[in-house]
Amino acid sequence: MLASHAQKYGILIALIVACIFLTFANEYFLTGRNILNVLRQTSINGILAIGMTFVILTRGIDLSVGSIVALAGVVSASLATTSSAAMVAGGPYPVAIAFGAGLAVGMACGAVSGFVVARFNVPAFVATLGMLSAARGLTLIYAGGKPVPNLTDAYRWIGTADLAGIPMPVVAFAVIFLAATWVLTSTRFGRHVYAAGGNPHAAKVSGINVPRIRLLVYVISGGMAGFAGMMLAARTGSALTQAGIAYELDAIAAVVIGGTSLAGGIGRVTGTVIGALLIGVMNNGLDLMGVESYYQQVIKGGLIVAAVMLDQARHKQA
Amino acid sequence: MKTLLKTMVSISALMVAMPAAAQEPLKIGAAVYGLNAEFMQIWAEALENHPAVRDGIVTVTIFDGKYDALVQQEQFETMITQGYDGIIFVPIDIEAGAAAVQAASEAGIPVFGSNTRVNSDLLTAYVGSDDVQSGYMEAKYVLDKIGCTGNVVIIEGPIGQSAQIQRLEGNLKALAECPDVKVIEQRTANWSRAEAQTLMENWLTAHPGEIAGVIGQNDEMALGAIEAIKGAKFEVTDFAIAGIDGITDALLAVKAGDMASILQDGAAQAQGALDLAIAAKMPDYKPMSEIWTHYTDMPWNDGKDKAYNVPWTPVTAENVDALLALRN
Structure with a gap:
């Protein structure tokens, strides 16, 4: 019971404690602009982590999101660049086409991983490890190893614009968070995701098409990664082939810190978002205080292991 | 099998014996x-x-x-x-x-x-x-532009890589000529544009109005700093920013008047x-x-x-x- 409470509220308490500490430690932490900074810096990892939550809820894992970030980034950017060396013939195309292409690329990568997992029972770790390598290679082939610069203003809007003072990446993060929460808590598909992860056999017996659910969660994760990749390109002004390296680790960390069980079936998007925010707050706070980034990695490592230890304690009780 | 081996040996012997053909x-x-x-x-x-x-x-x-x-x-x-x-x-x-x-x-x-x-x-x-030279040149540009006074930040390459060590040596050599200039932040962003962007966003918050110059040890990181400055709604031209390498994006930024770059x-x-x-x-x-x-x-x-x-x-x-x- 204690462990369960610690699991449910521990991460939120940790976030609040971190914020209180940083407020006293640095005069600029609790300013409007810095809070927007934290949210903006968290948005890309947050969106990846939300997609990852769907996958982990079904007992899977998606190691390929970082590579999909880069692939979707260069493909969509090549449709929205004004640089003649990097553009697809006839470009720049309207931003809707560029975004559509990036999203489609991400979802297609996810569909391939999902199909391999669902249809051939290849462990998710292996299937997405393959996609991690393949998508990175395709990125380099597609872009010839070079960045895709000079993106149109319309394309950069999603990364740089404000909506009533709130940066677009934060708006997108919030919308995706609300949508994902709704899907998981209030739709039949959401209930099937929990069922397929919690007890696949029982889910199958009760008539749920488990392979279809498993396929779709990778499509969702791939789509989120594609979207995040375009937002990253829009934010930095150029799609880079090295973008997103090791992003999967931070995304998995956010999900795990947020209390979603790697054993499947248990977890909430809210927890994931709090986990992502905790990582973001920590990075930002240590930057403000001038602490070397190497410490950030050590602290993050400790948090991940502590979160899983809590998860294990709960399993013993259940 | 034996014949095959023999043939192979004699072919290799021939190849060794033959002088390399001129063409x-x-x-x-x-x-x-x-x-x-x-x-x-x-x-x-x-x-x-x-x-x-x-x-x-x-x-x-x-x-x-x-x-x-x-x-x-x-x-x-x-x-x-x-x-x-x-x-x-x-x-x-x-x-x-x-x-x-x-x-x-x-x-x-x-x-x-x-x-x-x-x-x-x-x-x-x-x-x-010579990376020491480029480090000196870029820092000199930044210091000249801010008139040898004010605060600067240095965004470094991965600590311990030879380019980081030598470019820093050049940076510090130029800084020694401007004793009034203070380095208020000096951190690595691992040559990465996205990492430098986050770093600069946080520095702009931690040192409001105090940063006059940005010494990026490569162009990617200088470009990340520029994006952070734009994102925070400051004027890029109010900062002296320099990078090294002359990558295409940096050339475009030089053309736009946002930064200086040293082409390698x-x-x-x-x-x-x-x-x-x-x-x-x-x-x-x-x-x-x-x-x-x-x-x-x-x-x-x-x-x-x-x-x-x-x-x-x-x-x-x-x-x-x-x-x-x-x-x-």
Whole structure:
């Protein structure tokens, strides 16, 4: 019971404690602009982590999101660049086409991983490890190893614009968070995701098409990664082939810190978002205080292991 | 089986006995630390477009080291086994490459360094650019622009890499000439634009209105800082910002008046090393790359020097269009 409470509220308490500490430690932490900074810096990892939550809820894992970030980034950017060396013939195309292409690329990568997992029972770790390598290679082939610069203003809007003072990446993060929460808590598909992860056999017996659910969660994760990749390109002004390296680790960390069980079936998007925010707050706070980034990695490592230890304690009780 | 073996032995004996035919092209291998970034792409393209390659005097094979010293070591072993005539080496790490150079040297294959140094006295020659100098040049630009007064931040490369160490040395040399300038933040962003952007966003928050200059040890990180400044709704022109390398995005930013960049001529580093590698095997060879006429400060000297220093080119509003034209 204690462990369960610690699991449910521990991460939120940790976030609040971190914020209180940083407020006293640095005069600029609790300013409007810095809070927007934290949210903006968290948005890309947050969106990846939300997609990852769907996958982990079904007992899977998606190691390929970082590579999909880069692939979707260069493909969509090549449709929205004004640089003649990097553009697809006839470009720049309207931003809707560029975004559509990036999203489609991400979802297609996810569909391939999902199909391999669902249809051939290849462990998710292996299937997405393959996609991690393949998508990175395709990125380099597609872009010839070079960045895709000079993106149109319309394309950069999603990364740089404000909506009533709130940066677009934060708006997108919030919308995706609300949508994902709704899907998981209030739709039949959401209930099937929990069922397929919690007890696949029982889910199958009760008539749920488990392979279809498993396929779709990778499509969702791939789509989120594609979207995040375009937002990253829009934010930095150029799609880079090295973008997103090791992003999967931070995304998995956010999900795990947020209390979603790697054993499947248990977890909430809210927890994931709090986990992502905790990582973001920590990075930002240590930057403000001038602490070397190497410490950030050590602290993050400790948090991940502590979160899983809590998860294990709960399993013993259940 | 025995006959087959015999035939193979006699064929190999014949091959050894025959003098290399004059028209047989030299086989040069290039082991580069990794091909994921634009700079090494430019380097590799220049190597493949060297006039001697086009004329069939030499064939080049480029090995992608995948940012791993061990992979590079293994590629050296492959080239030694296959009897390459020379190796051009761009190591991932200044120390880790020494063993590979030694192995090639013991096999009688000359190794030519390019772009990145390796801590070995067995290199036949090295063609590169002095990173201390570029670090000095970029910091000098920033300090001149802020009038040798105010606060600056330094965004560094991965701590311990030779370019980071040497560029920092140059940065500090220029800073020593401006004792009134204070370095209020100095951190690594690992050559990454996204990391530098986050770092700069946080610094702008922690030091509101206090940062006058940004010394980025490469262009990617300087560009990240520019995006952070724009994102925070400051005027980029209120900051003095400089980077190094002359990547395409940076040339565009120079053109827009947002930053200064110092071009590292990777193409010259590649072609120069190849000319040296050919000259080592063909004593009468005259260098075919046009870099030797372009850089009068870097004389060919019959290909006998141990080190060739490719000059840095500051990118300015005047030459940026010409440099951009070379990229397409």
